[in-house]
Amino acid sequence: MKTILKTQQLCKYFGEGDNQVKAVQDTNIEIKMGEFVAIIGKSGSGKSTLLHLLGGLDYPTSGKVYIKDKDIFNMSEDELAVFRRQKIGFVFQAFNLVSSINVYENVVLPLGIDDKEPDEKYIDDILDTLGIKDKVENLPSTLSGGQQQRVAIARALAAKPDIVLADEPTGNLDSKTGEEVISMLKLSAEKYGQTLVIITHNEEIAQLADRILVIEDGKVAELK
Known part of the structure; x- marks a missing residue:
């Protein structure tokens, strides 16, 4: 299996001197294409x-992130923004939906930014897979909440990204709905051959992953 996402000596520090916080330090991870990886850790880890x-939303203090063998921080800001929209799907704890437009319009919104026509058959299939096809209007x-998170997942998948990064995607949901949403995310990632990386503090959700990475005090280790 080919490596799709790799970091080298990745560090992110905030502040200086005695007040410096080493949020991420000397992190070397490799994630294979099609893999489902959960990253767990306490709040503030x-x-x-x-x-x-990993998603190029923030710049490191030092170190590198490679996606499909491309050093993403070597790109200009504009190049990176386009790369993110086309190659990475993001799902956050806050659903970040636009309240004034309907479900379908929310899902295809990122495509419009790149002047891309939606693949209607693919979008239809995603909506069907996620069980929200009857909610498009x-x-x-x-x-x-669970339905809104499914819309956010559909939006993340709409551009056919290679990688889906989800940050506490069940944080605003009750446990039953949360498990349903993760199952849907896993199902759609498997169906469309995508790599899935989820940040969670919920160990039950992490158990659904192929691999679990633990982060503590900015350092990452694999859970054996």
């Missing part, structure tokens, strides 16, 4: 910072 670095405010 650096896991969200790590995910932001709904505004986000009329949906439950």
Whole structure:
């Protein structure tokens, strides 16, 4: 299996001197294409910072992140923004849906930014897989939390990304809905051959992954 995501000596520090916080330090990880990896850690352990670095949403203090053998921090800001939209799907704890437009419009919104036409058959299939096909005309405010998170997942998948990065995607959901959402995320990633990386503090959810990485005080180790 080919490596799709790799870090080399990745570090992210905040502050200076005695007040310096080493949120991520000397992290070397490799994630294979099609793999489902969960990153767990306590609050403040650096896991969200790590995910932001992996997705090019934040710049490291030092070190490198390679996606499909490309050093993402060697790109210009504009190049990186386009690369993110086309290659990486993001799912956050906050659903970040646009309240004034319907479900379908929310899902295809990122494609419009790149002047891309939606692949209607693929979008239809995603909506069907996630069980929200009958909600396409709904505004986000009329949906439950679980349904809104499914819309956010559909939006993350719409551009056919190679990698889906999810940061505490079940944080605002009750445990039953949370497990359903993770199962859907896993199912869709398997179906479309995507690599899935989830940040969570929920060990039950982490158990669904192929591999679990633990981050503590900014350092990452594999859970054996």
